[in-house]
Amino acid sequence: MDVNGTVAVISGGASGLGEATVRRLLDGGARGIAVLDLNATRGQALAAEAPDRILFCPADVSDEAAVDAAVAAALARFGSLQLAIHAAAIGGAAKLVSSKGPLPMALFDRVLKINLYGALHMMRAAVIAMQRNVPNADGERGVLINVSSGAAFEGQVGQVAYSASKAALVGMTLPLCRELAPFGIRVVTIAPGAFDTPIYDGAPPALKDSIVREALFPKRMGKPDEFAMLAEEIVRNPMHNGRTYRLDAGMILRPSG
Ligand SMILES: NC(=O)c1ccc[n+]([C@@H]2O[C@H](COP(=O)([O-])OP(=O)(O)OC[C@H]3O[C@@H](n4cnc5c(N)ncnc54)[C@H](O)[C@@H]3O)[C@@H](O)[C@H]2O)c1
Numbered sequence: 001m002d003v004n005g006t007v008a009v010i011s012g013g014a015s016g017l018g019e020a021t022v023r024r025l026l027d028g029g030a031r032g033i034a035v036l037d038l039n040a041t042r043g044q045a046l047a048a049e050a051p052d053r054i055l056f057c058p059a060d061v062s063d064e065a066a067v068d069a070a071v072a073a074a075l076a077r078f079g080s081l082q083l084a085i086h087a088a089a090i091g092g093a094a095k096l097v098s099s100k101g102p103l104p105m106a107l108f109d110r111v112l113k114i115n116l117y118g119a120l121h122m123m124r125a126a127v128i129a130m131q132r133n134v135p136n137a138d139g140e141r142g143v144l145i146n147v148s149s150g151a152a153f154e155g156q157v158g159q160v161a162y163s164a165s166k167a168a169l170v171g172m173t174l175p176l177c178r179e180l181a182p183f184g185i186r187v188v189t190i191a192p193g194a195f196d197t198p199i200y201d202g203a204p205p206a207l208k209d210s211i212v213r214e215a216l217f218p219k220r221m222g223k224p225d226e227f228a229m230l231a232e233e234i235v236r237n238p239m240h241n242g243r244t245y246r247l248d249a250g251m252i253l254r255p256s257g
């Protein structure tokens with residue numbers, strides 16, 4: 001699908017990997033991008049950079065009605081929707097049983113609501129809009145990209161909620177690809193390794209150092225635009241469908257904690 005002229009909705013688009021993807025799609029000629037994010041400061045600042053093409057929609061992806069409203073706002077502003085990317089997520093570190101007691105189920109619910117239900121909220125609203133699109137010459141009407149994580153495959157101690165949510169995104173990819181193929185809507189998941197984004201802002205600097213020590217080559221964290229390059233490739237190349245791509249420079253973290 002041509003990026004030029006495309007309209008996208010991107011959750012978590014105000015920061016990190018989502019923000020880099022917003023910028024790359026804009027450079028590629030995207031007609032409009034709805035940035036769906038909780039962070040109003042960053043979202044408004046990003047929208048101010050290209051007010052004619054970026055619509056900031058302050059919304060919590062765990063809130064089904066808020067996502068429906070954001071997608072409706074994007075449609076009202078830009079007229080159609082071809083691409084939906086779910087990049088919003090939280091970590092929610094907690095063990096099954098720790099010195100503080102058993103896993104707080106409210107925390108588990110919150111992680112699943114944002115990371116997994118958020119993806120479903122995004123996709124169900126987006127697909128209804130995409131089904132109305134006039135297909136391009138290849139029969140394509142839309143593309144859905146979910147952002148999983150290497151933790152879907154090699155989660156660390158304390159990532160029980162995060163890994164469960166990210167593995168669920170991997171599990172949904174093929175059944176959704178099969179369901180949506182008759183409409184010309186593709187579904188692809190990206191599972192990044194370690195990328196240098198504000199997600200690490202609250203973490204001790206030693207965490208990033210320990211990740212870089214494990215890196216093979218390049219011996220550094222990924223740059224957000226290196227993620228955005230893959231997202232753009234997935235949009236452009238219609239042969240990407242039904243798969244989860246790991247983007248991690250071959251790094252497999254050893255168990256910790
Ligand atoms: N950075 C990495 O190393 C890495 C590795 C693996 C997977 N990921 C995944 O990549 C995605 C993007 O992460 P990032 O590193 O860019 O993080 P980030 O913190 O820079 O960006 C995440 C964005 O999501 C938003 N967000 C969080 N909860 C939300 C909610 N309930 N509703 C709406 N917006 C919400 C935040 O405000 C933020 O702008 C996430 O899904 C993350 O799990 C990141």
